[in-house]
Amino acid sequence: MFYDVIIAGGGLAGLTSAVHLSKKGLSVLLIEKHGYPKHKVCGEYISNEVLPYLKALDFDPFDYGAKNIVDFTLSTPGNRSISTKLPSGGFGISRYCIDWELSKKAKQNGAQIEHLTVTDIQFKNDQFEVFTNQNKKYKASIVIGSFGKRSNLDIKMNRKFIQKPSPFLGVKAHYKGDFPEDAVSLHNFDGGYCGISKVETDLINVCYIADFKSFKHFKNIEDFQQKVLSKNKYLKTVFETYKIAFEKPLSISQVSFSSKQAVENHILMCGDSAGMIHPLAGNGMSMAIRSAQMACLQILKFKNGQLPCRADLENEYTRVWNKEFSNRLKSGHIIARLFRLGIFSEWIMIFLKIFPFILPPIIKRTHGKPMEATL
Numbered sequence: 519m520f521y522d523v524i525i526a527g528g529g530l531a532g533l534t535s536a537v538h539l540s541k542k543g544l545s546v547l548l549i550e551k552h553g554y555p556k557h558k559v560c561g562e563y564i565s566n567e568v569l570p571y572l573k574a575l576d577f578d579p580f581d582y583g584a585k586n587i588v589d590f591t592l593s594t595p596g597n598r599s600i601s602t603k604l605p606s607g608g609f610g611i612s613r614y615c616i617d618w619e620l621s622k623k624a625k626q627n628g629a630q631i632e633h634l635t636v637t638d639i640q641f642k643n644d645q646f647e648v649f650t651n652q653n654k655k656y657k658a659s660i661v662i663g664s665f666g667k668r669s670n671l672d673i674k675m676n677r678k679f680i681q682k683p684s685p686f687l688g689v690k691a692h693y694k695g696d697f698p699e700d701a702v703s704l705h706n707f708d709g710g711y712c713g714i715s716k717v718e719t720d721l722i723n724v725c726y727i728a729d730f731k732s733f734k735h736f737k738n739i740e741d742f743q744q745k746v747l748s749k750n751k752y753l754k755t756v757f758e759t760y761k762i763a764f765e766k767p768l769s770i771s772q773v774s775f776s777s778k779q780a781v782e783n784h785i786l787m788c789g790d791s792a793g794m795i796h797p798l799a800g801n802g803m804s805m806a807i808r809s810a811q812m813a814c815l816q817i818l819k820f821k822n823g824q825l826p827c828r829a830d831l832e833n834e835y836t837r838v839w840n841k842e843f844s845n846r847l848k849s850g851h852i853i854a855r856l857f858r859l860g861i862f863s864e865w866i867m868i869f870l871k872i873f874p875f876i877l878p879p880i881i882k883r884t885h886g887k888p889m890e891a892t893l
């Protein structure tokens with residue numbers, strides 16, 4: 519079968535694209551290597567800016583018990599802290615839940631989902647051939663690349679960022695314990711930061727990202743948590759009093775924040791495949807969802823002739839992507855770098871405590887305006 523669109527990778531960017539395009543009547547095949555539902559390393563705090571668009575896709579996270587999050591606390595290893603209201607707020611929902619529910623929605627709309635690993639994507643004679651394990655091959659007019667931060671496909675395509683160092687490690691688990699359901703907190707430690715917020719199950723997501731240089735001196739995750747993260751008194755309380763609800767924490771390595779291209783080999787890249795913001799911004803999932811909407815709107819224009827040729831589609835997508843995300847990514851990188859500068863983060867905190875009104879505008883710089891409900 520020949521599809522209008524094949525989507526390689528079914529995380530938030532891929533699933534949102536599948537729901538959107540299938541709702542608009544296009545033939546869509548989404549290829550995801552893992553089954554749903556599945557836990558993923560992610561802080562699971564999503565900015566409210568995506569709500570109008572998700573609702574237009576007939577998906578309201580609060581129908582699934584998402585927590586409404588309005589308060590934010592930031593702390594340093596020197597145990598200074600500051601709290602503020604989030605400028606636009608957000609919600610807490612597990613990837614286990616949101617990815618699974620969106621996959622059901624895509625299928626209801628008529629999208630086909632195959633659980634296979636894409637091994638290669640080739641573009642010839644103005645069409646794509648997508649190869650997977652189990653020797654399956656599919657054809658389409660358009661391919662969306664939504665295969666996340668680091669994939670076998672990045673290596674196959676020899677993407678530039680893959681040759682650069684990827685020195686970060688991510689760890690996440692759900693816990694039982696005491697934590698307000700309307701708050702998210704971000705705790706800095708030597709070499710990284712840890713986010714805490716509740717998800718729809720009432721469990722607490724504790725998720726951190728750490729510099730591998732700082733992690734490698736320790737025996738394992740527990741040792742690192744005890745000797746480094748727990749120097750921050752807020753994190754000490756978490757690891758001493760919370761009870762883990764997973765068998766063990768999930769972890770990922772080789773996380774990279776190097777810049778990428780929004781279009782490569784004629785593939786429209788969405789979500790982390792196009793560029794990843796530092797998780798401390800709490801905006802990666804919104805960017806994945808927003809970039810999916812941007813790609814879908816351009817694809818629909820291409821299909822109905824408003825964008826007459828493929829070059830117009832690719833140039834227009836690249837233009838809107840850069841306009842929307844370039845500054846946000848830069849701000850995220852600068853803030854994350856300042857935070858990793860040890861003693862410097864204490865000075866920033868002293869400064870923020872003197873001028874607390876500066877914090878909400880800093881948060882705003884890494885977030886976007888509410889999305890339009892355009893399909």
Ligand SMILES: Cc1cc2nc3c(=O)[nH]c(=O)nc-3n(C[C@H](O)[C@H](O)[C@H](O)COP(=O)(O)OP(=O)(O)OC[C@H]3O[C@@H](n4cnc5c(N)ncnc54)[C@H](O)[C@@H]3O)c2cc1C
Nearest residue numbers: 527529530531551561562563636666669688789790802803
């Ligand atoms: C530690 C950490 C904490 C974070 N916390 C937050 C947070 O609190 N809030 C927030 O907004 N963002 C957060 N993020 C960022 C957020 O997780 C990502 O930006 C978001 O998941 C991007 O969605 P995506 O669809 O692009 O990629 P993903 O969700 O990673 O999906 C990519 C999918 O592609 C599939 N795939 C890959 N290769 C192939 C292949 N060859 N064939 C088939 N399938 C393939 C994968 O299995 C995966 O399901 C965090 C990230 C990290 C690392």
